[in-house]
Amino acid sequence: MDARRRIPATDRVLDDPVLAGAVERLGRDVVRAVVHDAQRRARHGQLDPERVIAAAREALPASAGGMRRVVNACGVLLHTNLGRAPLSDAAVEAVRAAAGTTDVELDLTTGRRGPRGRGVRAALTEAVPAAEAAHVVNNGAAALSLVATALAAGREIVLARGELVEIGDGFRIPDLLTSTGARLREVGTTNRVRFEDYRDAIGPDTGFVLKVHPSNFRITGFTSQVPVAALRELPVPVIADIGSGLLRAHPALPDEPDAQRTLAAGADLVTASGDKLLGGPQAGLLLGSAELVRRLERHPLARALRVDKLTLAALEATVRGPATPTAQALDRGEADLLDRARRLAASLRERGIDADARTSTATVGGGGAPGVELPSAAVTLPSRYAAALRTGRTPVLARVEHGQCLLDLCAVAPADDAVLLDAVTAVG
Numbered sequence: 526m527d528a529r530r531r532i533p534a535t536d537r538v539l540d541d542p543v544l545a546g547a548v549e550r551l552g553r554d555v556v557r558a559v560v561h562d563a564q565r566r567a568r569h570g571q572l573d574p575e576r577v578i579a580a581a582r583e584a585l586p587a588s589a590g591g592m593r594r595v596v597n598a599c600g601v602l603l604h605t606n607l608g609r610a611p612l613s614d615a616a617v618e619a620v621r622a623a624a625g626t627t628d629v630e631l632d633l634t635t636g637r638r639g640p641r642g643r644g645v646r647a648a649l650t651e652a653v654p655a656a657e658a659a660h661v662v663n664n665g666a667a668a669l670s671l672v673a674t675a676l677a678a679g680r681e682i683v684l685a686r687g688e689l690v691e692i693g694d695g696f697r698i699p700d701l702l703t704s705t706g707a708r709l710r711e712v713g714t715t716n717r718v719r720f721e722d723y724r725d726a727i728g729p730d731t732g733f734v735l736k737v738h739p740s741n742f743r744i745t746g747f748t749s750q751v752p753v754a755a756l757r758e759l760p761v762p763v764i765a766d767i768g769s770g771l772l773r774a775h776p777a778l779p780d781e782p783d784a785q786r787t788l789a790a791g792a793d794l795v796t797a798s799g800d801k802l803l804g805g806p807q808a809g810l811l812l813g814s815a816e817l818v819r820r821l822e823r824h825p826l827a828r829a830l831r832v833d834k835l836t837l838a839a840l841e842a843t844v845r846g847p848a849t850p851t852a853q854a855l856d857r858g859e860a861d862l863l864d865r866a867r868r869l870a871a872s873l874r875e876r877g878i879d880a881d882a883r884t885s886t887a888t889v890g891g892g893g894a895p896g897v898e899l900p901s902a903a904v905t906l907p908s909r910y911a912a913a914l915r916t917g918r919t920p921v922l923a924r925v926e927h928g929q930c931l932l933d934l935c936a937v938a939p940a941d942d943a944v945l946l947d948a949v950t951a952v953g
């Protein structure tokens with residue numbers, strides 16, 4: 526009989542208890558698409574018709590969403606293309622709890638409307654004592670956009686020429702600032718700026734002075750910048766975009782600015798991202814003067830930039846909760862990482878795979894800590910593994926260096942070593 530006639534009909538395939546259960550969980554369209562794909566492969570002779578149900582079962586996605594989990598073994602801790610910081614278990618739990626109906630904007634004691642985001646704002650001002658108030662928006666760019674619109678639309682923002690930064694994917698901070706209707710007043714040269722440059726540029730049209738952390742590059746050599754502590758002498762607000770989202774100083778990143786020290790040094794407001802070194806969800810943090818934060822919150826644009834309950838929940842749990850995966854990664858010792866790499870390489874060799882272990886250098890990435898090298902360790906494999914791992918059943922993003930495929934363990938939780946082992950074995 527023609528093999529095609531043996532391909533089971535869709536309704537019959539969907540009678541399979543596993544696939545029928547998946548319809549409840551994932552929805553009919555998702556399961557149908559998986560079934561149709563298996564039937565198509567059988568029609569093209571790529572699959573035994575008897576295996577259609579089994580193949581459909583195997584191809585069922587973990588969730589109805591199309592995004593897939595990827596193991597980050599590329600040695601860039603906060604990779605923007607991988608969604609930057611992974612959430613802590615505490616944050617994931619908080620998201621799950623907030624996903625239904627919640628008291629996000631309801632005061633349960635009075636039964637009246639309550640202030641939105643009160644929990645996360647309290648968590649942020651407790652974590653950063655120098656901040657009188659806090660406001661949360663959609664991302665770091667939104668935080669800058671709100672500040673520029675509310676405090677400088679139709680007026681001037683004074684900033685150093687060396688801080689006109691392009692962050693990534695063509696996103697330029699100066700373009701964002703001018704799109705709000707503010708004008709830029711650049712001071713100094715690419716490599717040097719002095720206090721007097723700022724002072725002479727200040728006038729009745731000045732909205733604020735902005736300092737931008739050059740988060741993905743460094744200018745070295747004959748340079749000078751003006752610290753926030755000096756700029757505070759100026760008769761206008763000083764806003765610092767620290768980017769990285771560190772709330773307090775971190776010993777592994779001594780040169781990275783943090784909100785507490787920047788505000789204590791005299792900045793009126795700090796803007797930062799939630800999903801970089803803070804290790805939380807995508808969000809933009811605005812911390813500092815109560816008066817300025819109130820002006821931002823009351824600006825009509827604030828409504829367009831506000832975050833949803835899931836972000837509020839994840840961010841509060843990130844700030845209050847246990848060490849985030851990002852913080853844990855920063856604390857991992859090179860010796861421990863090398864130990865793990867050796868154990869993994871030994872297990873892979875037992876399975877006949879040409880693996881070895883070596884020390885490696887990881888980076889922070891995602892616009893944080895430029896030039897900071899994180900001592901790390903990696904499993905090395907032949908280079909052809911890189912593409913195979915990326916397109917495997919559990920995708921793994923590795924790094925290719927000197928003709929080798931490196932699985933850098935810096936950003937891999939120890940609990941995921943087994944996942945890595947299985948992924949490599951599966952494509953080996």
Ligand SMILES: *Cc1c(COP(=O)(O)O)cnc(C)c1O
Binds near residue numbers: 666738797891
């Ligand atoms: C990352 C970054 C931004 C943009 O923040 P997003 O959260 O990506 O919108 C702005 N400024 C600096 C200094 C940054 O590092």
